[in-house]
Amino acid sequence: MFENGGARWRNVLLNGDCREILQGVADETVNLIVTSPPYADSRKNTYGGIHPDAYVAWFLPIAAQLWRVLRSDGTFVLNIKEKVVDGERHPYVLELILALRRQGWLWTEEYIWHKKNCAPGKWPNRFRDSWERCLQFNKQKQFKMFQEAVMVPTGDWAKSRLKNLSETDQRRDNSRVGSGFGKNVSNWMGRDMAYPTNVLHLATECGNKSHSAAFPRELPSWFIKLFSEQGDLVLDPFAGSGTTCIAARLLGRDYLGIEIKDEYFQLAQANLQDAAAIPVQRTLL
Numbered sequence: 001m002f003e004n005g006g007a008r009w010r011n012v013l014l015n016g017d018c019r020e021i022l023q024g025v026a027d028e029t030v031n032l033i034v035t036s037p038p039y040a041d042s043r044k045n046t047y048g049g050i051h052p053d054a055y056v057a058w059f060l061p062i063a064a065q066l067w068r069v070l071r072s073d074g075t076f077v078l079n080i081k082e083k084v085v086d087g088e089r090h091p092y093v094l095e096l097i098l099a100l101r102r103q104g105w106l107w108t109e110e111y112i113w114h115k116k117n118c119a120p121g122k123w124p125n126r127f128r129d130s131w132e133r134c135l136q137f138n139k140q141k142q143f144k145m146f147q148e149a150v151m152v153p154t155g156d157w158a159k160s161r162l163k164n165l166s167e168t169d170q171r172r173d174n175s176r177v178g179s180g181f182g183k184n185v186s187n188w189m190g191r192d193m194a195y196p197t198n199v200l201h202l203a204t205e206c207g208n209k210s211h212s213a214a215f216p217r218e219l220p221s222w223f224i225k226l227f228s229e230q231g232d233l234v235l236d237p238f239a240g241s242g243t244t245c246i247a248a249r250l251l252g253r254d255y256l257g258i259e260i261k262d263e264y265f266q267l268a269q270a271n272l273q274d275a276a277a278i279p280v281q282r283t284l285l
Helices: 018-024 054-071 091-101 157-161 218-227 243-250 264-275
Strands: 012-013 031-037 071-079 082-084 086-089 106-115 133-139 197-201 233-236 253-258
Touching: 012 264, 018 054, 031 218, 054 071, 054 091, 071 106, 071 197, 091 106, 091 133, 091 243, 157 233, 218 243, 233 243, 243 253, 243 264, 253 264
Parallel strands: 012 253, 031 071, 031 233, 106 197, 233 253
Antiparallel strands: 071 133, 082 086, 106 133
C-alpha cells in the first residue's frame, strides 16, 4: 500500500490498478481529474472490455475513490462514448450519469468533442460518429474555473452583427423561447476575444500511434487551463500513453498518472521523458 502525503503523489506515473492505488491517496489531494477510461466493450485487445450492462457497477467504486481524493472545489472531467448494441444505442452512458448523480456528483456541464477530421463511414442504419462526450462533474456548485484562460478570437460574426446594432442588441433582452437567458450584444463591441461554446473542434490526430485510443493533447490541455492553476495536481487514473500527464506538465501543473497495462505504462514514461525537453508554459493562457 502506498503511503499518504501530498508530495508523494506529485509528478509520478504509477503502474497498477487505480482501484487499489487510489486507496493510498489522502482525501482531497487532487485539484482536477481528466480521464478517458475504457469504453464499454471497447479496447478488448487492450483492457479486456467491459460489457455495457456491467459498466456502471464496474465504474462506481472507482468514482467513489475519485470523489474522496478530489478537493471540494475541484472538477472531474470524464471522456466517454456510447456503444451500439444490436443496432441501437446502449444507454450505459446515460445510466452512468444518473448513477454518479445518485453517488453525490453534480453533473454540471457536458462538452462535446467534435472530431473534425473523422474518417467517413456508414452502417445500415446510421453514420459514423464524429463526436464524443466530455462530462463535467463537481462535488459542489462553487468550483475553480478560469474562463478567460480558454477565450477564443471573436470571429467574423462580430463584423456584421456589431455593425448595425438593433435596440434589443443594446440591452439585456430576454430569450424569445422563454429560457430566461439574456444577452447584450453591444457588450462585445471592440473586443477581440470571446468565450467559447461547449463544443470543442479538435482533430483526432496525435503524435502517438502506439496506443489503441489516444486522444489529442489539446483535449486535456483545454480542461486543465479551464479548471486548474499552475501548481495544481491533475489526476488521470487511466493514463494510457500519458497524454493528460504531459499536458499538465507542459502547463505548469503537477500530475499523477495511473496505468494498469505495463506496455502503456512504459510508453507513457517514454513520452513524459520526451516532453521534459519542451519548455513549460508559464502563463494561464
